[in-house]
Amino acid sequence: xxxxxxxxxxxxxxxxxxxxxxxxxxxxxxxxxxxxxxxxxxxxxxxxxxxxxxxxxxxxxxxxxxxxxxxxxxxxxxxxxxxxxxxxxxxxxxxxxxxxxxxxxxxxxxxxxxxxxxxxxxxxxxxxxxxxxxxxxxxxxxxxxxxxxxxxxxxxxxxxxxxxxxxxxxxxxxxxx
Numbered sequence: 354x355x356x357x358x359x360x361x362x363x364x365x366x367x368x369x370x371x372x373x374x375x376x377x378x379x380x381x382x383x384x385x386x387x388x389x390x391x392x393x394x395x396x397x398x399x400x401x402x403x404x405x406x407x408x409x410x411x412x413x414x415x416x417x418x419x420x421x422x423x424x425x426x427x428x429x430x431x432x433x434x435x436x437x438x439x440x441x442x443x444x445x446x447x448x449x450x451x452x453x454x455x456x457x458x459x460x461x462x463x464x465x466x467x468x469x470x471x472x473x474x475x476x477x478x479x480x481x482x483x484x485x486x487x488x489x490x491x492x493x494x495x496x497x498x499x500x501x502x503x504x505x506x507x508x509x510x511x512x513x514x515x516x517x518x519x520x521x522x523x524x525x526x527x528x529x530x
Contacts, residue, residue: 363529366385367381400425403429411432411434418476421477473498478505
């Protein structure tokens with residue numbers, strides 16, 4: 354087992370300038386996901402941040418949130434629910450539209466994915482402007498779920514996404530100012 358802190362995790366995050374549009378720096382976590390010991394410890398550390406919180410279900414946001422959310426759910430001993438982009442879910446669903454820093458997007462979830470009163474942890478790889486996480490909170494609450502926390506491997510603090518998530522517990526392993 355490897356000890357990983359924010360500095361070690363940050364060293365596995367690749368910065369890609371001008372992607373997907375000019376002026377945006379994409380934070381690529383695939384090098385972190387590739388290193389099994391670092392990835393394992395990041396998942397364990399993220400789950401540990403919420404170990405004192407009752408969680409019935411973990412929600413992961415497409416697509417990198419699936420990579421992070423499913424193993425966090427296993428660590429916490431819960432099930433996993435994917436929140437998807439439009440057209441990917443085959444059954445009755447709820448959807449929400451929202452703005453990103455570089456365009457509009459929408460998300461969907463099966464309408465029976467979360468039961469009324471279920472305690473939910475939302476997980477994604479990265480918090481940027483907060484729009485995607487905020488939209489996911491809206492979907493969870495439409496279904497009657499109670500958001501107990503929102504967790505990320507990386508928070509881009511300079512984009513102030515945490516402000517859109519006021520009133521919710523927000524945790525991140527790495528903060529980039």
